[in-house]
Amino acid sequence: MAVMPKVTSGLGWEDGAWGEPKETASLPVSCAGVSPAPRLRALGGLAVATLLSTLWLLWLLGSAPGGAPAPQPTITILIWHWPFASQAPELPSNTCTRYGVAHCRLTTNRSLLASANAVVFHHRELQTRQARLPLAERPQGQPWVWASMESPSHTRGLGRLRGVFNWVLSYRRDSDIFVPYGRLEPREGPAPPLPAKSRVAAWVVSNFQERQRRVQLYRQLAPHLQVDVFGRANKQPLCADCLLPTVARYLFYLSFENSQHRDYITEKFWRNALLAGAVPVVLGPSRVTYEAFAPPDAFVHVDDFGSAHELAAFLTGMNESRYRRYFAWRDRLRVRLFSDWRERFCAICAHYPDLPRGQAYQDLEGWFQA
Template identity: 85%
Template sequence: MRDTGLSLARSLRGVGALASAALLAALWLLWLLQSAPGAAPAPRPTLTILIWHWPFTKQPPELPSNTCTSYGVAHCRLTTDRSLLASADAVVFHHRELQTQRARLPLADRPPGQPWVWASMESPSHTHGLDRLRGIFNWVLSYRRDSDIFVPYGRLEPREGPAPPLPAKNGVATWVVSNFQERQRRVQLYRQLAPHMRVDVFGRANRQPLCADCLLPTVARYLFYLSFENSQHRDYITEKFWHNALAAGTVPVVLGPSRATYEAFAPPDAFVHVDDFSSARELAAFLTGMNQSYYRRYFAWRDRLQLRLFRDWRERFCAICTHYPHLPRGQVYQDLKGWFQG
């Protein structure tokens, strides 16, 4: 009986070894098939991004299933259907609506582990109420380069095809402004410039508003555009630089972050920075005394680069899906105010 038991034990061990070997072989074969050239990749799941409230409006745009595909982002679905809160892969909250309390956070219904995204394209000077948002958000979507989802107002890309001709010029400098407050540095600088050079001012601040289709043709007639930001903060370079100046085919005179920051976004000879001058009078003399050949140097970048604008919130929200596989899991902004105003 003892010999029979030993034989049975050896047989069982042999069967177990054969089964283990077969399993390993099957797993190895499966790996080879998946990694073989031409093998069909595993289908990527579609991510659902819930926008809790659409920025600056009560009526969100239509969001067909191909919304993100049209921006080159696949497997990404944008929705404003709040009934999908429990199943959404991420939920986005635009700060302006939280700041004005037009929308509230559904904290009691938040699914465990669901990433929440704080979104804002405004500067810290116009962003309030961040103290109430401690320990809530996992990711940030903003113009800041150190954001989890970095979405600038614009960027320069390699040019495809020849650059369009520059518009004809018949004025020196212009500025389009609506929010005109004496405490702003841009208003103070304009006051200092005005005695030394002519600046044609448009916008509600001067009771000369421009229609949406009138802005670029109007600015294009000038040599320079005052791309003065309403406040000066890290990486805060808005449509005043990208759209109002570069898209119009004029040279931006910039007041914002440092020259080094602008040079991270554009060539150093694509703009005039006010910090390069010791006074507004010196800046005015430089602008009004520039000859044509020197002026054209500010457009050398157009031979190799072209402008791309990011103005649509749909494209900005689709970027979440692009970054999603690489975003830090478990991250929480315990001090969102300290980060954003730092």
């Protein structure tokens, strides 16, 4: 993951701005006729100076005299067009609070363009011309965010966006706002029992094209491995609530990405396999990339085998003890999905203080294709 430059701020003042009280020699006070007034005046002056110093420090720290911290300003994120929808979901004021992000407001009200702290543009709507960039009305210095969770193979029109966007929100680890499709988090409490298995391998696919590497690999596997294919491509679609219990009955799930690109690991890995309780057989980025997201013994990578026949022999020859080792991670980790665009957009506020100012992607296409 790329390390982004941090924007830091601090409070302080130059040494000696207040000065230090000078030491004074102790004077003997006789009992006969020496007035204590000078000493009282000195003590009074010191008390006043201390009080002023305290009040000044409180002011610097943004606190009221009663100790209550100054309210943190709310960050307004304008979503220019809601992804894959003609209408946005409800966005109450506590939307981001639900995801652990405070002082963050999501809105689709375009009349707030001039005052928004950042504006987000989802690429699919720019690509299909459903949305257009308000370049003429853009306030000077306003950060614009390019958002996409699609692979470069399904992304067009980046060449006309040179110098437009300041930040990127995507699944790429070197994005300004990195939002993966999922991740493993520490588990609290015992793991649920592993579902009973009655079938060998499943694959849910809708976009089935012979030129795709995943289809070619499936064709090579099918003679040696029992694979049940679901989805529109095989005229066996699964309802939204049917996918997980269906896949749970299988030993393996083919987590084959539609294209192979840097960090492109989608719900096919996180939801369809790991969350369902099947061992993912992955086709995507390199094994090293997968190991940045999951333990090395949580999946089977196709690149570890010289041929589809070798892969099939490994899967069909696996004994129960070896198979269960692929689920050792479940004792300490659980799957968390990031599928809600509201949560993805709230992440902008979470990263906002540390996001780089003054940068612009002069070659967004070159960066994304790398």
